[in-house]
Amino acid sequence: MNKKPQQGVEKFSQNLLLAxxxxxxxxxxxxxxxxxxIHILLALAETRGSIAAELLTETKLNTxxxxxxIKKELPTGHSRSKLSTKTQxxxxxxxxxxxxxxxxxxxxxxxxxxxxEDLDPPIERYQRDFKWDTATLxxxxxxxxxxxxxxxxxxxxxxxxxxxxxxxxxxDLPTALKGFGTDLTDxxxxxxxxxxxxxxxxxxxxxxxxxxxxxxxxxxxxxxxVGKTAIVEGLAKRISDGKVPPQLRGKRIISLDVGxxxxxxxxxxxxxxxMRQVIDELRRSREIIIFIDELxxxxxxxxxxxxxxxxxxxxxxxxxxxxxxxxxxxxxxYRQHIEVDGALERRFQPVTVEEPSVASTxxxxxGLRKNYEDHHNVxxxxxxxxxxxxxxxxxxxxxxxxxxxxxLIDEAAARVSLSTRPSALMERHAELLQAERLATKxxxxxxxxxxxxxxxxxxxxxxxxxxxxxxLEETQQATTEPKPNVDETxxxxxxxxxTRIPIQEITLGEKRRLKMLEQDLGKHFFGHETIRKTVxxxxxxxxxxxxDRKRPLASFLLTGPSGVGKTTLAKTIAKVLFGDEAAxxxxxxxxxxxxxxxxxxIGAPAGYVGYKESGTLTEAVRRRPYQVILFDELNRAxxxxxxxxxxxxxxxxLRDATGRRINxxxxxxxxxxNPLVKTKGGLGFGQSTADDTIAVEEITEATEALLPSxxxxxxxxxxxxxxxxxxxTVEILDRELSALNDRLQDHSVDVVLSAAARRELxxxxxxxxxxxxxxxxxxxxxxxxxxxxxxxxxxSSIKQRTYTIDRQSHRWVLQ
Numbered sequence: 001m002n003k004k005p006q007q008g009v010e011k012f013s014q015n016l017l018l019a020x021x022x023x024x025x026x027x028x029x030x031x032x033x034x035x036x037x038i039h040i041l042l043a044l045a046e047t048r049g050s051i052a053a054e055l056l057t058e059t060k061l062n063t064x065x066x067x068x069x070i071k072k073e074l075p076t077g078h079s080r081s082k083l084s085t086k087t088q089x090x091x092x093x094x095x096x097x098x099x100x101x102x103x104x105x106x107x108x109x110x111x112x113x114x115x116x117e118d119l120d121p122p123i124e125r126y127q128r129d130f131k132w133d134t135a136t137l138x139x140x141x142x143x144x145x146x147x148x149x150x151x152x153x154x155x156x157x158x159x160x161x162x163x164x165x166x167x168x169x170x171x172d173l174p175t176a177l178k179g180f181g182t183d184l185t186d187x188x189x190x191x192x193x194x195x196x197x198x199x200x201x202x203x204x205x206x207x208x209x210x211x212x213x214x215x216x217x218x219x220x221x222x223x224x225x226v227g228k229t230a231i232v233e234g235l236a237k238r239i240s241d242g243k244v245p246p247q248l249r250g251k252r253i254i255s256l257d258v259g260x261x262x263x264x265x266x267x268x269x270x271x272x273x274x275m276r277q278v279i280d281e282l283r284r285s286r287e288i289i290i291f292i293d294e295l296x297x298x299x300x301x302x303x304x305x306x307x308x309x310x311x312x313x314x315x316x317x318x319x320x321x322x323x324x325x326x327x328x329x330x331x332x333x334y335r336q337h338i339e340v341d342g343a344l345e346r347r348f349q350p351v352t353v354e355e356p357s358v359a360s361t362x363x364x365x366x367g368l369r370k371n372y373e374d375h376h377n378v379x380x381x382x383x384x385x386x387x388x389x390x391x392x393x394x395x396x397x398x399x400x401x402x403x404x405x406x407x408l409i410d411e412a413a414a415r416v417s418l419s420t421r422p423s424a425l426m427e428r429h430a431e432l433l434q435a436e437r438l439a440t441k442x443x444x445x446x447x448x449x450x451x452x453x454x455x456x457x458x459x460x461x462x463x464x465x466x467x468x469x470x471x472l473e474e475t476q477q478a479t480t481e482p483k484p485n486v487d488e489t490x491x492x493x494x495x496x497x498x499t500r501i502p503i504q505e506i507t508l509g510e511k512r513r514l515k516m517l518e519q520d521l522g523k524h525f526f527g528h529e530t531i532r533k534t535v536x537x538x539x540x541x542x543x544x545x546x547x548d549r550k551r552p553l554a555s556f557l558l559t560g561p562s563g564v565g566k567t568t569l570a571k572t573i574a575k576v577l578f579g580d581e582a583a584x585x586x587x588x589x590x591x592x593x594x595x596x597x598x599x600x601x602i603g604a605p606a607g608y609v610g611y612k613e614s615g616t617l618t619e620a621v622r623r624r625p626y627q628v629i630l631f632d633e634l635n636r637a638x639x640x641x642x643x644x645x646x647x648x649x650x651x652x653x654l655r656d657a658t659g660r661r662i663n664x665x666x667x668x669x670x671x672x673x674n675p676l677v678k679t680k681g682g683l684g685f686g687q688s689t690a691d692d693t694i695a696v697e698e699i700t701e702a703t704e705a706l707l708p709s710x711x712x713x714x715x716x717x718x719x720x721x722x723x724x725x726x727x728x729t730v731e732i733l734d735r736e737l738s739a740l741n742d743r744l745q746d747h748s749v750d751v752v753l754s755a756a757a758r759r760e761l762x763x764x765x766x767x768x769x770x771x772x773x774x775x776x777x778x779x780x781x782x783x784x785x786x787x788x789x790x791x792x793x794x795x796s797s798i799k800q801r802t803y804t805i806d807r808q809s810h811r812w813v814l815q
Contacts, residue, residue, distance in 0.1 A: 011095075011098075011104070011105050011106055012105070012106050012107075013105050013106065013107040013108065013273070015047050015049065015050035015051075015052075015107065015108045016050075016106060016107055016108050016110075016111055018047055019040065019043040019044050019047045019050070019052070019108055019111070020040070020043070022043035022046060022047060023035050023039040023040045023042070023043035024039075024081055026039050026042060026043060026067075026070070027039050027081040028081045030070060030071055030074070030076065031076040031077060032070075032074050032075070032076060032077070032081055033075070033076075033077035033081060033082075034074075034081065034082065034083070034084035034087075035081050035082065035083050035084060035087050036074060036084050036086060036087060036120060036122065037084075037086055037087055037090050037115050037120040037123060038066070038069075038070055038073075038074075038120055038122045038123050038126075039070065039087075040087060040090065040111065040115060041056075041061075041066070041112075041115055041123060042063060042066050042067060042070065044056065044108055044111060044112055044115075045057075045061050045063050045066070046063060047108060050107075050108040051107060051108055051109040051112075051144065052107075052108035052109055052111065052112040053108070055109070055112065055137055055140055055141065055144075056112070056137075058140070059132065059133050059134075059136055059137045059140075060132070060133070061132060062130065065126070065130055066126055069122065069125070069126050069129075070122070073122045073125070074122065086120060090111070090114045090115055090118070091111070091114070093114035093117065093118070094106050094110040094111040094113070094114040095110070096114075097110045097113055097114055097145070098110045101145045101146075103145075103273075104277050104280075105273065105277075107273065109141060109144055109145065110145075112137075112141060113138070113141045113145070116134050116137060116138060116141075117138075119134075180256060180257055180261050180274070180278065181254040181255055181256045181257060181290075182254065182255045182257070183252055183253070183254055183255075184232070184233060184236035184253045184254070184255055184291065185236045185239045185240045185251070185252045185253050186240070187240055190236060190237045190240035190241075193233045193234075193236070193237050194230070194233075194368055194371055195234075195237075195367050195368065195371075196227075196230050196231065196233065196234030196237070197360075197363055197364045197366075197367040197368075198356060198360045198363055198364055199227060199230070199231050199234060202220075202231050202351065202353055203231055203234050203235050203238070205218075205351050206218050206220075206231065206232070206235055206326070206351060207235065207244065207245065207248060209349045209351065210247075210248065210289065210324060210326075211245070211247045211248065212349075214321065215346075215347070215348075215349050216321070216324055216349070217318060217324060217325045217326070217327070217347055217348045217349060218326055218327070218348070218349050218350075218351045219295055219326070219327035219328065219329065219334070219338070219348040219349065219350055219351065220232070220326070220327065220328040220329075220351050220353050221329065221330070221331050221334055221350050221351065221352050221353065222330065222331070222352065222353030222354065222355070223330060223331075223355060223400045224330055224400065224403070225399060225400040225401075225402075225403025225404065226353050226354070226355045226356070226400050226401070226402075226403070227353065227356070227402060227403070228293075228328040228329075228353050229293055229328055231353065232253065232255075232291050232293075232326055232328065235253065236253045239251055239252075239253065250287055251287050251288070251289055252285075252287055252288050252289065253288075253289045253290075253291050253326070254288055254289070254290055254291065255291045255292075255293065256278070256290050256291065256292050258292065258294075258297050258298060258310060259297075261274050261275060261278070261310070271310075272313065275310055275313045275314075276313065279313065279314070279317050279322075279323065282317070282322070282323040283317065283322045283323065288323075288324075289324045289325070289326060290323060290324070290325045290326070291325075291326045291327075291328075292325060292326070292327050292328070293328050294328070294329055294333075295327030295328060295329040295334075295338065295348075296329045296333040296334065296336070296337035296338060298310040298311045298314065299311045299337040299338070299341070299344075311341065311344055315343055315344060315347065318347040319343075319347060325348075327348060334350075355400050355401050356401050356402055357401075358389055358393055358401070360401075360402075361389050361392075361401040361402045361405050362385060362386070362389050364402045364405075364406075365385045365388060365389065365402070365405055365406065365409060366385060368406065368409075369385065369409075372409055372410060372413050373413075373483075375413075376413035376414060376416070376417040376486075377417060377483060378413050378416050378417050378483050378484050378485070378486050379483045379484070379485050379486065380409065380413060380485075380486045381485055381486065381487050381488075383487055383488045384409065384412065384485075384486045384487050384488055384490065384491055385409070386488075387487075387488040387491040387492065388405045388408040388409050388412075388491050389401075389405050391408065391491055391492065391495050392404040392405040392408055394666070395495050395498075395499050395501065395626065395666070396495075396498070396499075397625060397663045397665050397666060398622070398625065398662075398663050408491055408494055408495070409486070409491075411494045412486050412490040412491050412493070412494045413486050413490075415490060415493065415494065416484050416485070416486050416490050417484070428472060429469060429472055429473070432465050432468050432469040432472065433465075433469055435461075435465045436462050436465035436466050436469060439458045439459075439461040439462035439465060440458070440462045442454075442458040442461075443455050443458035443459045443461075443462060446458060489503075499624070499625075499626055500580075500624065501578060501579065501626055514536075514539070514540045514543055514544070517536040517539060517540065517576065518532050518533055518536040520576045521535065521536060521572055521573070521576055524568075524571075524572040524575060524576070525565060525568055525569050525572040526565075526731040526732055526735075527565070527731075528565065528569075528721060528722075531569070531719050531721060534717050534719060535554075535556065535569070535573065535717070535719070538554045538556070538716045538717055539553065539554050539573075539577070539668070542554050542716075549652075549665065550651060550652045550665070551649060551650070551651075551652045551665070552648065552649065552652055552664050552665060552666075552667050552668065552669050553665065553666055553667060553668050554668045554669070554716050555649055555668070555669040555670075555671075555714070555715045555716045555717075556668075556669070556670050556671070556715060556716060556717050556718075556719055557634075557671050557672075557673065557703070557707075557712065557715040557717070557718045557719065558570075558670060558671070558672045558673070558719050558721060559672070559673045559674075559675055559699050559700075559702075559703045559718065559719070559720050559721070560674070560675075560699055560720055560721035560722060561674060561723065562674055563723075564721040564722065564723055565721055566672040566721055567586075567630065567632065567672065569670070569721075570584060570586075570628055570630045570670040570672075571584055571628075573628050573668055573670070574627065574628040574668075577628075577668065578626055578627060578628070583624070583626065583627040583628060584627065584628045584630060585617075585620050585621075585627055585628070585629045585630065586630040586632060587601075587616075587617070587629075587630065587631050587632065588632050588633065589631055589632060589633045589634050589635075589636045589637040589641070590633055590636045592636075592637045592638055592641050593636060593637065593638055594638055595638050595639075595640045597638065597641070598638070598640045598641060598644065599615070599657070600615065600616055600617075601615050601616060601617040601618065601641070601644060602615040602617065602618050602644065602654065602655075602656045602657050603615035603618065603619075603656050603657030603658065604657055605657050614656065615656050615657065617629070617654075618654060618656035618660075618662045619656075621662050621663075621664060621667060622660075622662050625663055625664070625665075625666045625667060626666045626667070627667060627668075628667070628668045628669075628670055629664075629667050629668070629669050629670070630670045630671075630672070631645070631669070631670070631671040631672070632672050633672060633673065633674065634671040634672065634673055634707070635673045635674075635675075635706040635707060639708075642708060642711050645669075645671075645711060645714075646710065646711060646714060648664050648669065649669065649711075649714040649715065650714060652664050652665040653665070669715075671715070673703055673706065673707065675699055675702030675703050675705075675706060696720045696722065699720040699722075700718070700720055703718065703720070729762055730762065732776070733753075733758070733761060733762070733779065736776060736779055737751065737752075737753060737779075740783070740784070744787075747791055748801060749787075749791070749801050749802075749803065750801070750802040750803070751783065751787065751802075751803050751804075751805060752802065752803075752804050752805070753804070753805050754804055754805065754806040754807065756806055756807040757805045757806050757807045759807075760807045761778060761779060782805075783805050786805070787803065790803060
């Protein structure tokens with residue numbers, strides 16, 4: 001019995017060895033001949049940093065009272081202290097507990113459980129006199145030991161002890177690497193991996209670093225979604241297939257789950273024990289290469305209550321070359337977590353993973369097509385692959401290839417697969433399943449009532465329904481219906497659900513839509529033919545890729561007096577290009593006259609009030625990057641706002657207060673200005689071409705005086721808008737009247753304007769500076785106001801009624 005614990009002493013944790021030595025010292029100082037379990041208990045409580053000490057502190061074990069009890073209860077002598085038979089039995093019991101829990105060591109937690117499972121009389125007396133809660137302690141110990149159950153079995157050191165355990169307990173237990181990792185080179189797992197296409201150069205670079213003599217730990221750096229993990233999986237598949245150089249043949253790549261390592265570690269020392277076992281196994285097996293996805297997570301992992309984190313535990317092994325590790329993370333995370341630790345950073349060799357091109361992504365999709373066709377039971381057309389790449393490039397600029405294109409294909413295939421199942425078979429299947437469940441419930445109810453005949457009846461009913469359902473499933477699987485197609489429309493539907501861009505705007509032929517752009521603008525924005533033409537041409541150039549792709553899709557500076565249609569033009573662009581006037585983000589620049597108001601747009605920097613809140617501009621564009629952004633009355637903004645606009649117009653992007661880059665490349669920027677110019681020709685109808693030229697010159701001069709040249713020259717076009725002609729005003733009036741009649745359909749009412757009323761309204765637009773806006777204000781206040789009175793006085797809304805708005809004796813009349 002004395003030899004057994006000595007055989008396994010090298011498997012005792014450092015804290016347990018310290019506790020045993022401390023117990024011997026406690027016994028010697030008290031002149032006790034034997035080291036009893038109560039000495040071990042006191043020593044465990046005094047071994048700070050151990051799991052046992054943490055638990056004993058939580059359960060309110062008083063070391064002073066326990067030490068006093070030891071001196072009082074145990075006999076003294078003059079011979080050298082030695083382990084008593086009971087203590088040796090408790091040590092053996094601790095080893096058995098560790099063996100059953102599949103732990104590679106015997107720790108203080110195992111020793112503590114062995115002691116409280118069979119309380120020695122002095123300990124039992126302490127428990128009774130001081131009301132020590134051993135029940136709670138036992139529960140906590142059980143929870144800790146179960147949380148570490150993935151750790152490997154003890155080695156042959158405890159084979160003799162293990163013979164006492166039943167044969168059922170002697171089965172092979174999983175190793176720590178199997179418990180906390182996945183073998184990517186396992187034949188069955190490798191078969192399930194998607195093929196890696198177009199990454200030969202990166203895989204070759206990865207192999208070069210791995211076979212180096214020193215610094216043979218590569219770390220893949222790249223944006224999220226570019227395929228860092230896929231490259232490692234590609235190497236694992238090559239190793240599994242034997243298509244690697246001799247130096248890498250027979251190697252195994254294990255993907256380590258850092259989250260699983262940390263999970264369930266409540267007390268100091270638990271995580272270190274798990275991590276140390278993983279490192280020991282890697283040292284013993286030189287054929288294993290560890291892969292840590294999201295490498296930056298090892299910094300700080302498990303560092304609770306002053307413990308050492310995973311990074312510091314790995315450093316010595318990496319420095320000595322005992323283990324080989326592949327990491328993968330993004331460049332910002334690498335700089336933030338890895339580069340700041342020079343000792344950790346120099347252990348790794350960076351391998352940059354660039355985003356694949358459009359052509360490379362198309363090839364990747366072609367290689368993955370069969371996998372997704374088999375998974376979703378659909379047929380993916382070439383047009384769908386082309387559309388996925390094209391739409392992902394245009395409508396998802398904030399994400400990266402190939403991930404965004406693969407996501408489009410996957411979700412589109414899922415949509416088509418779910419929407420094309422045979423409805424009749426599915427309905428019948430649901431009916432049979434429901435009937436089977438109902439029969440089963442009735443059988444159980446009859447059984448509880450001890451009505452055996454009824455229970456047998458419902459059991460047979462449930463069996464018949466189950467047989468019919470299974471037969472129907474076989475029929476459904478055997479049915480060779482043509483596979484549904486995933487085409488361009490299916491891809492566009494996914495884009496619509498993600499970005500809220502109407503599907504017709506996506507699927508309508510690009511060239512056809514661009515050709516009709518000028519006419520489409522004219523349906524909602526009257527007059528200003530030259531302005532419409534310039535806007536349409538600018539957007540065409542950008543959409544066809546002729547303009548600088550780094551900048552926003554288009555940018556316009558609209559200048560002119562109030563009521564000429566500047567805001568209306570911005571709304572029209574949003575409606576025509578993005579299918580909805582709501583795709584317009586408007587900022588009143590009179591709210592941004594001070595320098596500190598810039599924080600409203602991009603967010604406040606750290607340390608300032610509201611720094612956790614997102615900027616109104618950056619957050620809106622991040623969530624909906626396809627819209628018109630209107631900066632109304634730009635000349636009223638502070639100069640610091642101009643600097644933000646310069647960056648957007650130059651680079652097509654902007655960093656918010658958190659450092660996140662926001663993409664503006666799919667937005668259209670519209671800025672408006674009212675230079676407050678009184679033109680020589682006036683603002684009424686009937687101006688000559690010469691007067692228009694003079695007005696344009698004056699507006700341009702006033703604009704140049706109000707806005708810095710470096711900002712003006714960065715707009716794609718500066719468009720001076722002149723007052724509307726009489727014909728344009730008539731069109732606006734007719735459109736407003738038509739819209740009113742549409743709204744009145746529920747009231748069975750139509751409204752018409754008399755000639756006198758029409759003249760009066762047009763005269764209002766001609767003689768006031770409000771222009772079209774004044775016309776609409778007058779129309780709504782007079783016409784809609786009089787109409788509301790009539791509708792309230794009507795007795796019935798069944799009969800259709802036509803009202804005429806007239807102007808009589810300087811009064812508005814509705815008759």
